[in-house]
Amino acid sequence: MHGGKAGAGTTESDGGRREGAWRIAIWGIAALVLLLPLLAMQLTEEVAWDLADFAIFGGMLVAACGTYELAARVTGNRAYRAAVGVALAAAFILVWMNLAVGIIGNEKNPANSMYGGVLAVGLIGAMIARFQPQGMGRAMAATALAQASVAVIALIVGLGYTLILTVFFVALWLTSAGLFRRAAREQAHAGVH
Known part of the structure; x- marks a missing residue:
């Protein structure tokens, strides 16, 4: 195994x-x-x-x-696998919603391209972390912050208010971050024995 x-x-x-x-x-x-x-x-x-x-x-x-x-x-680490699954689900739903109907306004609103930046934060963070669980936890937390920042920017410039969707996505990114942190603790604990 x-x-x-x-x-x-x-x-x-x-x-x-x-x-x-x-x-x-x-x-x-x-x-x-x-x-x-x-x-x-x-x-x-x-x-x-x-x-x-x-x-x-x-x-x-x-x-x-x-x-x-x-x-x-x-990896056989279940927490790591779950963290990857949650992050992929969040990214998938974010892209799908943007392509189908858009989150800010409709799918043709160029402001929706800011969500590409959210995904870029996660991907770049993952590569910097070399996909190691501790760094992945930080990358997903940064992605949650980027997600919230897009909503704040949209609100400030009058593009609309996306509170429910923002809370939903931030919760997914933070859940992934927590699972990656758990995987890091399990990895550290296994290394001690």
Whole structure:
């Protein structure tokens, strides 16, 4: 198994089966999520996706699931995996909302491009941290601050008020930060023994 000890009654093949089941579940859920707009198009005229919409959404799902799978292969630390999952979910939802309807005004409002800066803070922070849990915790906290800063800027310049969405995203980024910090503590504790 990756980075962990097999417990009593478990074997390497049990761990491999569990990981295989998780992979199938993650990719299966992604496929179902990709089919949701197609189903919605059959039920309402409000949803009108074209091939490009499906390609972009599918590409986003592949990037998110592939990144998570890579993180899962690199470490067996559950807190680290959960932190990556939460951060990827936050990034995915942020991009999806911006492309679909926009957060500030509508999807055509150029002010929404500030959210690209939020993602850049997280990505640059992760690279500076070399994806180590302690630094990743700091990177996600900085991303939460960047998210809140966009809302403050939007409010100050009169672009609208996004309190509920800001609280939602800040909570996701801070949850990820907390999980990365937990992973760092577990890593340090394992290193002592």
